[in-house]
Amino acid sequence: MNTINLKKTAYALTLSLLTLSSAQVLADQAKHIEVNDPFTREMPPGSPATASFMTLKNNSDHAIKLVKASTQVSKKAELHTHTNDNGMMRMREVPFFEIPANGQTHLKPGGNHIMLISPVQPIQAGKTVSVTLIFEDGSKKEVTMPVKSVMNMDKNEDHSHHHHH
Ligand SMILES: [Cu+2]
Incomplete structure (x- = not known):
């Protein structure tokens, strides 16, 4: 009787320890991700959507998936990529x-990119936008970033191009 109870206790203890250790590994995905150079593109007047860009750096030994984004500045936020479909660039x-x-x-x-669909407020250069990144384990990271105009982005690209000459 005592031996059985002891075995049950030991088994339960082992289970809870296993659960605890795997939870610890997964719970901190957001903490392992470093966000560099985030910005949101200024929305042209009348545009139904804009996009956020950044570099995500993973400082852990495991691949981490960003599975969702949310924000207060638009009705929806979606994870998008561009594909070249017979010479036509399409987003999906x-x-x-x-x-x-x-x-x-x-x-x-x-x-x-992170597509911000149906903005609920003007997204203009000089303002800041916050987007929450949600990782596979449910951990979150809020990123506050500047809004930049497309014109300035083009200028920057010209600058870096000239430096190569
Ligand atoms: Cu898109």
Whole structure:
């Protein structure tokens, strides 16, 4: 009787320890992700959507998936990618962005981006926008970023191009 109870207790203890350790590994995905150079593109007047870009750096030994984004500044936020469909660039929603172990995933114009659909307030250069990143384990990271105009982005690209000459 005592031996059986002891075995049951030991088994329950082992189970809870296992649960605890796997939870600890997963609970901190957001803490392992470093966000660099985030910005949101200024929305042209009348545009139904805009997009946020950033570099996601994974400082852990495991791949981490960004599975969702949410924000107060638009009705919806979706994870999008661009695909080249017979020379036509098309956007489509994807279920996640994977950030490789000890690696980076770039969200940039023409590639992966967070689409902010139906803005509920004007998204203008000089303002800031907050987007919450939600990872596979449910952990979250709020990113506050500047809004930049498309014109300035083009100028920056020209600058970096000239530096190469
Ligand atoms: Cu998009």
